[in-house]
Amino acid sequence: MARLSAFACGLLFGLGLLLAGMANPAKVLAFLDLAGAWDPSLALVMAGAIAVAALPLHLAGRRSRALLGGAMQLPRRRELDVRLVGGSLLFGLGWGIAGICPGPAVAILLSGHWQAPLFVAALLAGMLIFAALEGRRGH
Secondary structure, X not given: OHHHHHHHHHHHHHHHHHHHOOOOHHHHHHHXXXXXXXXXXXXXXXXXXXXXXXXXXXXXXXXXXXXXXXXXXXXXXXXXXXXXXXXXXXXXXXXXXXXXXXXXXXXXXXXXXXXXXXHHHHHHHHXXXXXXXXXXXXX
């Protein structure tokens, strides 16, 4: 049941990204172009997503078990550190250069845009580098 639920949530998320235009790099870059022809429509999408998620996230914080019985896994740390800020900067830099972030990249992976597989390959390489650095850090 957990895998079916994860698949359904992923499918719904991917469809939402496509419908919102977040899988269109030109639209994303227009959103990020504050000094040019700014397209605020993705800000409305993000605000709507935050509004929809706020109450369920608040309620989840009060539970010890997820709806399907697994342990609730919510972040507990609240402070900013160098790793969080650095990772956020790298994410934003990649988003601004490519006009796409990981979710939409996976959603359009088989769309025929050559940039999507390249982006996903770079994403996976970054994840491997992070895992290797974390492994060295732990020893």
